Amino acid sequence: MTRRFRRRMKPIDSETSGADESPSNAELDLILEAPTGLWRGAWRRLLRRKTGVFGLSIIGVLLVVAIFAPVIAPYDPTNVLIGKEDVKRRDPPCVHLLGCDSDTPQHILGLDGNVRDQFSRIVYGSRVSLALGFLIVGLAFSVGSVLGAVAGFWGGWTDNLIMRFMDVILGFPALLLAIAIVAALGPGLRNTMLAIAIVSIPAYARVMRSSVISIRELDFVAASRALGASKLRILWSRVVPNALTPLVVIGTLGIATAILDMAAFGFLGLGAQEPTAEWGSMLARERAQVFSSPHLVFFPGLAIMVTVLGFNLLGDGIRDALDPSLSE
Amino acid sequence: MLQYATRRILLAVPVIFGILIVTFLLARAIPGDPCKSILGEKATAAACEAFAENKGLNEPIPTQLAIYIKDVATGDFGESIRFKRSVAQIMVERFPMTIELSLTALGIALVVGIPLGIVSAMKHNTGVDVGAMVFANIGVSMPVFWLGLLLAYLFAFVLRDTIFFLPPSGRLTAGLISVPFYEAWGWSLQEGTVPFRFAEFASNHFIFNSFITGDWELFWDAIRHLILPAVALSTIPMAIIARMTRSSLLDVLGSEYVRTARAKGAPERRVVVRHALRNALLPVVTIVGLQMGALLSGAILTETVFGLAGAGTMLFEAITARDFPIIQGFTVVIAAGYVILNLIIDISYAYIDPRIRLE
Numbered sequence: 088m089t090r091r092f093r094r095r096m097k098p099i100d101s102e103t104s105g106a107d108e109s110p111s112n113a114e115l116d117l118i119l120e121a122p123t124g125l126w127r128g129a130w131r132r133l134l135r136r137k138t139g140v141f142g143l144s145i146i147g148v149l150l151v152v153a154i155f156a157p158v159i160a161p162y163d164p165t166n167v168l169i170g171k172e173d174v175k176r177r178d179p180p181c182v183h184l185l186g187c188d189s190d191t192p193q194h195i196l197g198l199d200g201n202v203r204d205q206f207s208r209i210v211y212g213s214r215v216s217l218a219l220g221f222l223i224v225g226l227a228f229s230v231g232s233v234l235g236a237v238a239g240f241w242g243g244w245t246d247n248l249i250m251r252f253m254d255v256i257l258g259f260p261a262l263l264l265a266i267a268i269v270a271a272l273g274p275g276l277r278n279t280m281l282a283i284a285i286v287s288i289p290a291y292a293r294v295m296r297s298s299v300i301s302i303r304e305l306d307f308v309a310a311s312r313a314l315g316a317s318k319l320r321i322l323w324s325r326v327v328p329n330a331l332t333p334l335v336v337i338g339t340l341g342i343a344t345a346i347l348d349m350a351a352f353g354f355l356g357l358g359a360q361e362p363t364a365e366w367g368s369m370l371a372r373e374r375a376q377v378f379s380s381p382h383l384v385f386f387p388g389l390a391i392m393v394t395v396l397g398f399n400l401l402g403d404g405i406r407d408a409l410d411p412s413l414s415e
Numbered sequence: 416m417l418q419y420a421t422r423r424i425l426l427a428v429p430v431i432f433g434i435l436i437v438t439f440l441l442a443r444a445i446p447g448d449p450c451k452s453i454l455g456e457k458a459t460a461a462a463c464e465a466f467a468e469n470k471g472l473n474e475p476i477p478t479q480l481a482i483y484i485k486d487v488a489t490g491d492f493g494e495s496i497r498f499k500r501s502v503a504q505i506m507v508e509r510f511p512m513t514i515e516l517s518l519t520a521l522g523i524a525l526v527v528g529i530p531l532g533i534v535s536a537m538k539h540n541t542g543v544d545v546g547a548m549v550f551a552n553i554g555v556s557m558p559v560f561w562l563g564l565l566l567a568y569l570f571a572f573v574l575r576d577t578i579f580f581l582p583p584s585g586r587l588t589a590g591l592i593s594v595p596f597y598e599a600w601g602w603s604l605q606e607g608t609v610p611f612r613f614a615e616f617a618s619n620h621f622i623f624n625s626f627i628t629g630d631w632e633l634f635w636d637a638i639r640h641l642i643l644p645a646v647a648l649s650t651i652p653m654a655i656i657a658r659m660t661r662s663s664l665l666d667v668l669g670s671e672y673v674r675t676a677r678a679k680g681a682p683e684r685r686v687v688v689r690h691a692l693r694n695a696l697l698p699v700v701t702i703v704g705l706q707m708g709a710l711l712s713g714a715i716l717t718e719t720v721f722g723l724a725g726a727g728t729m730l731f732e733a734i735t736a737r738d739f740p741i742i743q744g745f746t747v748v749i750a751a752g753y754v755i756l757n758l759i760i761d762i763s764y765a766y767i768d769p770r771i772r773l774e
Contacts, residue, residue, distance in 0.1 A: 138552075254426075255433030259750045262712030263730070267746065270734040271444035347558055351716055354560045355731065370561060374720070377564050378572045388561030396556035403552075 132408035139404020145397030153213040160207035164364040169202040176202045177380040197382045208364040209390050215365045216346050219280050223345040226284040228338050231291025239299030240322050253289035261286045274357040283348045298330035332409050339402035343395045350391045366391045420762045427758050434750045439483055442739045492744030497736055502744040507612055511619035512725035517710040519641055520648035528653040532660025554654030559713045563647035563720035582640050584722035591633055593621045599628045644721040648713045652706040659702045664695040697768055704760035708753050
């Protein structure tokens with residue numbers, strides 16, 4: 088993966104360094120701090136691609152659902168309806184428009200094993216998945232890119248120490264190491280989040296390091312050094328902004344992976360605990376009933392898949408959009 | 416070449432060492448008192464003291480680590496707390512299931528994924544390409560456990576009275592017993608010895624064992640039980656392999672030597688198969704190596720869904736039950752296997768492609 092990103096970085100580098108040929112420092116800052124042509128162009132190219140737009144729309148809809156969950160969900164996700172309505176547990180979906188008897192209360196995705204409205208739970212579940220997806224990637228992204236930037240910029244034994252440690256983390260199958268960390272910290276959403284973030288740090292560190300290494304040798308960085316800028320300043324305001332491009336792509340794809348992993352933890356019973364509405368654990372609770380009440384397995388899984396698909400498509404779209412060589 | 420291989424192997428040593436240390440520390444970080452979990456909640460302080468002395472738990476942590484590393488190096492993984500049996504023995508029983516499952520899944524992923532990627536690249540930007548990539552995108556987005564449950568619902572429930580019925584759980588139909596090849600062939604092996612362990616390990620691969628002993632009923636039964644979990648587990652690697660093959664082949668098809676091949680009048684089929692594919696499949700090999708980790712992670716979920724007694728479920732149960740020796744042993748073996756496998760792939764990759772060595 089790294090090799091591919093590094094290769095694709097080249098056209099972007101040459102574009103940026105080409106723009107930085109004017110020596111004035113103030114001008115450099117202007118170019119680097121204002122939204123550069125790269126990002127605006129990338130956004131335009133993203134909107135021209137069907138898959139990118141499709142991914143973006145899925146995420147847009149999900150964000151609306153998550154923010155307005157209380158408005159959209161007809162019931163409280165933890166409301167046990169037994170005795171309140173004439174319903175049984177694990178009742179199949181009942182949609183009045185599709186010919187369900189109008190005397191029975193409408194539950195468009197049916198009821199779960201605790202007699203709660205599944206549609207409302209899935210709507211609220213989007214909050215958990217999106218929030219944690221962003222949090223996990225935010226955490227892994229910041230720690231990973233700082234480690235990678237330091238390793239790539241300083242080199243030497245700092246580099247070796249950091250990257251060998253990353254190799255150790257990568258040496259474990261990701262889910263396995265995450266499970267072991269959760270076992271050490273105790274189950275629950277917060278610890279699961281930490282565990283998944285820890286195991287995804289190396290990916291960001293590696294990509295950041297390889298971008299930094301290829302950028303720090305470029306002329307505009309040398310120019311900055313010649314002007315007497317401090318190491319930290321060069322790293323922070325010259326190298327890092329230009330190294331971020333591939334990280335944005337793996338960050339977006341990383342949200343997809345993080346949501347899948349969260350669901351896997353929910354499924355194994357280590358993630359969200361009752362009565363939190365989380366898709367993976369909803370599915371896990373009812374998996375023994377898959378033959379008698381398939382709706383309780385089908386819909387939470389579909390929600391996971393659609394969300395993950397949205398981020399995957401968006402990530403692919405951004406990657407293509409950021410690579411000008413592909414846009415012809 | 417030799418220099419490159421040596422350097423790679425030397426770089427892997429600290430990684431494996433690091434894995435040993437991390438596993439050791441993680442197992443000790445998991446809360447819970449090993450004495451109480453082995454001797455029972457009512458164990459007296461004196462009994463616990465004797466226990467700790469006996470197991471070397473009173474030694475300073477660095478000494479414990481040294482003892483642990485020495486034990487692992489000699490293949491001694493200790494005794495399971497829950498089962499009171501040797502961890503090595505449990506590995507012999509559990510790993511074959513996971514190996515069979517992962518290899519079958521990898522096979523399916525390669526056999527479907529590579530042609531899918533090739534067709535997609537050859538028919539670039541057509542309906543076929545878009546269709547294949549939509550399929551691949553959905554493939555990587557599907558939770559393994561969900562797909563597994565859906566497959567079980569479809570093939571074990573909806574199609575239960577048809578010829579398409581496939582069993583939703585277990586390795587073999589109840590009542591069938593796999594006879595190890597060494598018993599079938601009348602070998603006399605001393606139980607507990609190393610050759611016996613190896614023979615037992617080999618014979619616990621039911622498909623392999625029934626194949627070499629010619630037990631066809633069992634062979635088909637084992638395969639029928641493996642189809643659904645293997646298909647569920649294969650989707651993500653399959654989709655990743657298909658996408659990788661496609662993009663890598665597209666890269667190569669745009670290169671000049673391919674244009675030369677076309678210019679001299681070689682038919683497109685020949686250009687792709689003889690010229691382009693060889694180079695295009697190189698990155699795919701690396702991806703396959705990286706997918707082994709994903710397969711093992713997925714195996715934990717797949718084994719849970721299909722009720723298979725493999726290494727994944729064993730490890731998961733051990734973690735929840737705080738069975739340290741099993742956690743340590745299984746994790747080290749899996750992680751070391753993963754590192755060694757990727758090492759082999761890296762070295763063979765450099766052998767095939769000289770550019771890597773010179774980098």
